[in-house]
Amino acid sequence: MKDHSTRRNAIKNILAGSAALAAGSAALPSYAAAEKKTSFLKGNIQHSVCRWCFSSFSLEELCVAANDIGLKGIDLVTPTDWDTLKKYNLQSTLSNGAEISLTKGWNDKQYHATLLTNYTEHFDRVANECLKHLFC
Secondary structure, eight states: OOOOOOHHHHHHHHHHHHHHHHHHHHHSOOHHHHHHHHGGGTTSSOOEEEGGGGTTSOHHHHHHHHHHTTOOEEESOOGGGHHHHHHTTOEEEEBOOSOOOSSSSTTSGGGHHHHHHHHHHHHHHHHHTTOOOBOO
16 A cells, blocks of 8 residues: 655644644533532542552651542551551541451451450440441
């Protein structure tokens, strides 16, 4: 197949593409209009992030970043780190600390006695901190 590219064809294609982009963006609502329509939603969704996904950050660094982007809390933070979250006005949105491990859990009866003891003690800690969610 022969290539029929010329400077004239290139200019036509660029102009046609630019016109299409301009027409498309004119048809879209402006950011300000979209912001005005959704302003009533602000604060209704409270996002959090999971601690282990950002293990390359110290908890302090993660808390600073979470505040910068408007997160409300961090999931899977153990009781030893709850004070750090409070320092940054963040919640432990899904607390943990009573489990044995990811693979040693309620699905195996040999761990039930240990888990019952761990969670019974942990419930009081969670309640005293006024936390709402506990990872089991």
